[in-house]
Every structure is written in structure tokens, then in C-alpha cells.
Amino acid sequence: MQEVADTFGGKRELLLAMVSELSDAMSASLSTDPTQPELRTRLIEYGQCVADIYATSHLRSLYRIAITESIRHTGLGRDFYDVGPGRLTQRLADFFKAAQASGELRRADPQLLASHFLSLLRANVDMVEFCPRELAADVFAVVDVFCDGVNGEHRHVEPA
Template identity: 30%
Template sequence: MPDNMSKHAKRQSARKTEIVKAATEIFFREGYGRASMDQVHSVVGGSKRTLYKHFSSKDELFIAIIERVSDRVLQVMVPEEIEGELENVLLTIGESYLKVILSKDGLSLFRAMISEATHFPTLAKQFYEHGPGKVSSELAKFFRTKQKQGEMNGGDARAAAEQFLGMLRGDVHLTALLYGQKPRGASIVNHVECVVTSFLKSYGGNDKK
């Protein structure tokens, strides 16, 4: 019986993932306002009852899309699993973060929210809480640990996290959003190195001053 339940759970999880992937294409292509649950159903097939069992509304489905992208960021931003000194950890985080937000899905999500935010302010708030805000919170936790260990100056860890991520995005993210110009390879590495150097001048421990 447990094995059957496990297989059932796996099928349900796979179905949910399939729905989110299909919805991602539709929402990014049509925009939140024009996209509909009927469009998603026409792509994934099956019964509408199953679709609404997984996601009771369009809002809930869009939040799942947001979390799918933000989870990709969080998966590559696990400082505790990155070996080395703080500088090396930040370099790794920076490069991984940029690769995700400059990806096709990352850029499409930001573009969708920019175009829909004024029409759906509640959705915009949910986007921040489940996306950028969540990433900042997780990074702030890591910074607090480093502050306790003396590797970073004291102060507002959340503000430090927001500043670090904001410096990483900078014009690199803006130009990619506006007209698709994305840095590659060495350009990303150089950008991240400059950001980390500047960040540690302000927030590094006593040995970094």
C-alpha cells in the first residue's frame, strides 16, 4: 500500500509540474491578463477537475510559476554548500544568480510583471514576496551568520542582501530586459568580481577594510 501511495504521489507531482510548465509558456506569451485556465487546460488535456484540483485559480497557478523561477535561484544560492572564504562564496552566488535571472524564464517573468503590475497590484505584491523578496530573505540569513562569525560588519543584513543583489542586476539585467542584450562568459565573471569587491569594501569584516 505505501508503494502504491508513493507512485500515486509521484504521478500527481509530475502532473503538477507538467501543468506549471505549460502555464509558464502561455502566461509569458499572452500576459497574465489575457491568459486563462481554459488555455492551460487545452494544452495539458485531461479533465478540468484535475486542473482545478492542483490549482484552484489563475492567481494560484501564476504564483506557482513565480516560485518555480525563484526556486531555481534559491537552489543555486545555498552558501552553506559552497566551500571557501566569503569572497569566493559571493562570487559563486553572483554568477549563479545572474545566470538564472538572465535566463529565458527569468527575463520573461520580470517582463510579465512589469507589464501587469499596475493592473494587478495584488499579484505584483505576491510576485515580490514569492520571488525577489524570498531570495533577499534567504541571503540575509547567510549574512547574519557571517556577521556573527566576524566575516562581515554588523548592521541590517536584509539591506545588505538587497544591495548585493541590486548591484548584481544593475544595467546588466536592465539591458537584457529592454532589448535582449545579455553578457556572456568572461563579461559576467568580470561584472560579478567588481560587484563583490565593492560590496566587501563596505560590508567585509575588519580584515577586508
């Protein structure tokens, strides 16, 4: 426990560092030029990464710890959100804003688009826990539904 305190300052800081690292890992595929490859392909890559990490018990355990700790200590909930779900949503919103600027995505509130996409993704990942099936196929379905809704077109991409 002393090593944790020496490195991170305490379990609160350790929790925030772990969540921050996970949100960085989930958003890594968004850091390249949004015009290459096409939007749908990038969203599938991003969605698969987020779904894979989100589906692990490790991340769910971190969420449970954060919720429990935020009840005990005010401020942790906001900090947890800022470095985790908030950062993930903001990076996706920035990606959507860049895709809009390049003409690859219709104009709409990027923050709202990000929130909707992540909600669709999480709902499908949560269902996998209760109805085991292929997670990759669910990601493709989420991207199809999202892109159809946002751009009003359908171009189904088969899983590799």
C-alpha cells in the first residue's frame, strides 16, 4: 500500500490514473486524421476498442469503486467523470467536429452525437453480458444505425 501512496498519493489518485489511462486507450484510434480511412471504418475501429475495454470486468470494477468512493468522498465523482466518461465523450465529439469540417459528417451538435453513439454502444455491450453473442457484430450494427441516422444513408460493412 505504501508503494501506491508513494507513486500515486493514495487510492483516489490511483483510481483516477487508471481511468484516465483507459480513456486514453479507448480514444487512441481517434487521434489520426479523420478523413483517412472513411468515417464508418474509423467508428468501427473505435467502437470495437471501447466495447472490448468496456466489456471487461476490470473496467466495471473501476466504475463500481468510483461510485462507492464518490458516495463517501465528495468530488471524486466529478473527477472520475472528467478523466473517464467525460474525456471519452469529448474526444469523440472533437472527432465528429473534425469529420464535419471535412464534409464527411452532416452538421449536428458533436457533443450530442458523441453521447448518442456511446449510449448505443454501451447498451449493446451491456446486452452481451445477458445474451452472449458476437460483440464485433454488435459494434458493426451500432455503427450502421448511427451512420444511417446521422447521414441518412446505408452502407453496410461486413466484419473482417
